[in-house]
Amino acid sequence: VASDSARILAVTKYGAPLDLIEVSLPDPEPGAIIVEMDIASICGSDVHQWSGRFAEVFDLQMPICTGHEGVGRVYVPTDGAELDSVGTPLAVGDRVIWEHEACGHCYECQVLHDDVLCRKRRTGMLTSATSFPYAAGTFGSHGYVWPKAGRIRVPDDVKSEWASAASCALRTVIPAVEKAGSIGPDDTVAIQGVGPLGLFATAVLSLRSPKRLITIGSPAGRQQLAREWGATDTITLEDYPDAAARKDAVLEATDGRGADFVFEFAGAPAALGEALDMAARDGTCVTVGTAAGPASPVFAHQIILKQLTVRGSFSGRIGHYAKALDFMSRYRERFDWDRLFTTRYPPDRITEALEAMQHGAEVKPLVLTQEIS
Ligand SMILES: [Zn+2]
Ligand SMILES: [Zn+2]
Numbered sequence: 001v002a003s004d005s006a007r008i009l010a011v012t013k014y015g016a017p018l019d020l021i022e023v024s025l026p027d028p029e030p031g032a033i034i035v036e037m038d039i040a041s042i043c044g045s046d047v048h049q050w051s052g053r054f055a056e057v058f059d060l061q062m063p064i065c066t067g068h069e070g071v072g073r074v075y076v077p078t079d080g081a082e083l084d085s086v087g088t089p090l091a092v093g094d095r096v097i098w099e100h101e102a103c104g105h106c107y108e109c110q111v112l113h114d115d116v117l118c119r120k121r122r123t124g125m126l127t128s129a130t131s132f133p134y135a136a137g138t139f140g141s142h143g144y145v146w147p148k149a150g151r152i153r154v155p156d157d158v159k160s161e162w163a164s165a166a167s168c169a170l171r172t173v174i175p176a177v178e179k180a181g182s183i184g185p186d187d188t189v190a191i192q193g194v195g196p197l198g199l200f201a202t203a204v205l206s207l208r209s210p211k212r213l214i215t216i217g218s219p220a221g222r223q224q225l226a227r228e229w230g231a232t233d234t235i236t237l238e239d240y241p242d243a244a245a246r247k248d249a250v251l252e253a254t255d256g257r258g259a260d261f262v263f264e265f266a267g268a269p270a271a272l273g274e275a276l277d278m279a280a281r282d283g284t285c286v287t288v289g290t291a292a293g294p295a296s297p298v299f300a301h302q303i304i305l306k307q308l309t310v311r312g313s314f315s316g317r318i319g320h321y322a323k324a325l326d327f328m329s330r331y332r333e334r335f336d337w338d339r340l341f342t343t344r345y346p347p348d349r350i351t352e353a354l355e356a357m358q359h360g361a362e363v364k365p366l367v368l369t370q371e372i373s
Contacts (some may be wrong), residue, residue: 007372008130008140009350010063014052017351018139020372021061021063026133031080031147035072038095039368040138041164041341042350043069044195044267045359048292049125051356057292061128068125070138070369071095071160072145085150085318095154097167097325099318100124101146101307116315139350141372150318155329161366162328162337169196169364170324176288176313177204180261188212188254188277191231193265193289194222196340196364199229201263203335204327206230210261212253216246217266222363225339243274250278258283265289269296276302276310284309340364347372 004025010019028034035226044069048054074081074094084090101122102108102115109118124136124144133144145151154163183189189210191198194217202215206229214233215226223234233253240246250259258280264271267289276298284307303310316324328337344366345353356362 006135006140006142008129008137008142009066009347009372011066012063013014013242014015014055014349015050016280018050018354019063020347021129023129025135025142025299026144028076028078028133028144029147030078030080032133033074033081033090033098033145033151034076034135035096035143035145036075037138037140037143037372038071038073039160039164040067040070040099040367040369042067042170042353042357042362042365042367043168044357045168046125047354050354051358053292054126058126060126061130063129065124065127065129065135065137065140067137067367068100068123069164070143071097071140071154071163071167072220075142076145081145081149081151083170084153086152088153088323090151090153095160095163096145096151097154097163097321098145098151099149099321101149104148114195114315114317116317123157127339127345129357138369139347139367140369150321152318152321152325155325157332158325158328159337162332163325164366165196165200165337165340165364167321168329170200170327171316171320172288172313173200173204174320174323174327175196175316176263176286177201179311179313180263180284180286181243183210183261187260188214188280189261189263190214190259190275191263191265192271192275193217193267194226195265195267197265197289198263199226199340199363201265202226202231203229203331205263207331212257212259214250214253216250219360221333229335240310243270243277246274247278254280260284261286263288269293272296273298276306276308279306279308281306282308284311286311286313288313329331341366344368
């Protein structure tokens with residue numbers, strides 16, 4: 001690749017193999033960084049974008065940049081990009097993770113101070129490869145850190161594949177747990193979903209030492225990992241195929257009260273209804289996983305009669321990226337982060353990886369972006 005061009009994997013037709021296309025490297029804006037991609041990982045959102053489900057919600061122009069999880073090495077820094085978002089100096093070759101870019105001028109950015117809610121966010125995987133900055137995703141030889149986007153240097157003891165998963169899954173779990181409020185040794189916790197979100201949540205919540213930490217989901221192999229990471233009880237969909245049986249299992253594990261905290265990381269439309277069902281009186285439900293999909297009914301009276309607190313949590317701010325990397329670094333002896341990763345796909349097999357994700361055959365596959373040249 002010439003130093004002024006990048007090769008990126010792009011969606012040119014929904015559900016069809018991604019195309020490897022050559023694009024110009026942008027002339028970076030002050031504060032922006034062009035990175036050389038070290039590694040990327042695939043998320044459920046990438047499958048939604050590739051399969052065309054995002055097209056129902058967003059105005060997308062083909063060819064579309066792909067990938068939003070990844071680690072890049074500083075390749076072309078600019079004035080204003082000397083430090084990361086927490087003040088660590090950044091040099092050429094340093095590894096970084098970064099966020100989408102909030103506008104910094106809207107009500108949500110300036111009054112609510114929550115850039116996740118910004119209505120004018122610039123997001124790489126919603127950007128056409130024909131528009132600036134051309135290489136806006138993470139599935140390519142290069143990527144682009146938007147000028148106002150937060151960025152965090154990856155600590156030396158955090159592997160790039162771990163940091164890649166931290167850049168989406170773990171940074172989503174951390175604010176969701178914060179929003180639930182204080183959780184301690186007298187509480188019972190249920191986690192719906194044993195994908196990357198559910199497994200990271202198990203690790204994070206196990207350190208609060210709740211009385212019971214119940215994980216719900218499939219396949220059974222992931223429940224084994226959930227137990228090693230601190231789950232006291234595991235409920236598989238194979239053993240408990242219907243919602244009533246799952247609720248009974250949660251009641252049994254919680255002295256008939258239900259769980260004080262239920263975290264929905266399942267990504268199934270019916271999961272929130274089940275969460276309300278298995279929550280204890282005065283309990284809290286945080287829903288995160290089901291950010292797309294068809295409508296599904298819930299029994300709203302449960303919120304009233306049990307006086308539940310129901311909260312949504314979406315993505316995370318740059319401070320959550322910093323906390324995610326710090327968590328991985330501090331607890332790398334306690335949790336074997338390598339166990340999350342299933343297959344390492346060379347770039348020409350990425351479509352196979354997306355299909356495997358779609359069928360639930362992968363937890364967190366990696367894309368070897370260094371092989372794109
Ligand atoms: Zn993601
Ligand atoms: Zn904004």
